[in-house]
Amino acid sequence: MYVHGVDDARFDGSLPHRLDGVRSALRRYGVELEVHGDLATLRVDDALLERRWRWVEQHAEPDQDGTDGDRWLLLADRIPPARAASARDRGDWYADTAGRAFVRARGVLVDIRDRSGPAARPRRPGAPRAALNPMSPKRAQVVCMMLEEPGLVSASIRTIAERSGVSVGIVQQVLADLGERRFLLHGRTALNRVAELLDQWTAAFASGLGAHLELGRFSGDAQHLGPWSTDGRAVYVSGEAASDELRGPDATFYVAQLDMSAVIASRWRPDGSNPNIVVRRQFWLDPRREAGVHDAPATLRLADLLITDDPRHRLASVPLREMILDRHAR
Incomplete structure (x- = not known):
């Protein structure tokens, strides 16, 4: 063999x-x-x-x-x-x-690195272990939803898995990692050091979860969403298009799957040299939402603003970040 x-x-x-x-x-x-x-x-x-x-x-x-x-x-x-x-x-x-x-x-x-062998130093009790990237796409989905919904961290592991679109095993890995890195309060009652965890998650988004979820990039009118919200489908708006403080042509959308008939009906061009529309896959379960156009989760809207180097986007991200942190401070 x-x-x-x-x-x-x-x-x-x-x-x-x-x-x-x-x-x-x-x-x-x-x-x-x-x-x-x-x-x-x-x-x-x-x-x-x-x-x-x-x-x-x-x-x-x-x-x-x-x-x-x-x-x-x-x-x-x-x-x-x-x-x-x-x-x-x-x-x-x-x-x-x-x-x-x-x-x-x-x-x-x-x-x-340096897990064992004569050159390895023993791990101190309570010290973080060497592990897989805690912000790999599937793990980042779990962290995203726990940052989005403060009460989710204390829910059952199966509930967290269903809301995050991952397996129970992935949730167990994430909780173990967050616990070792002291991002969980004792008894899994709440997240700890939320600002630091949120910054780590957004910093890893572009090359991790964001890239993993991307379905396509297009040029066209981002306001033309009628074809996307028919037949019982939901569309989640993020990035510049979801900000009350920004006005521009750029937009990011999250959908269950890429529908090329909706792309054509919206007159979006997949071969544009300067695409202004990014479409990503919706990974989370949102039983409260019906068909139509909705704002994406705040954590994703924040990450989609910070993914660019546009100073307008970074300025608009400040109140959004504060809103997320305020949710965990209540």
């Missing part, structure tokens, strides 16, 4: 066992690894990533890893710091049996 261009006899038949060690280490962080011939598959939340892999030995020089110019998934018993730094600079991914790993792709970041 593990045909890889490696002389397995050199490992005394131990390569499958050593690969199992890497697989087990990654599984502790919710990452699944499979190898089939020269190709490795990684599953991170709902993301499925593929890349050619190679086994590397500690004594090999880091510059031997990528002499052919390709990008690799490097697997090893131990990835030394020098090789880890070289791999990250070159665009390679890596993982070892000690639990160190690095994977960067669209909407995905895994960065686990």
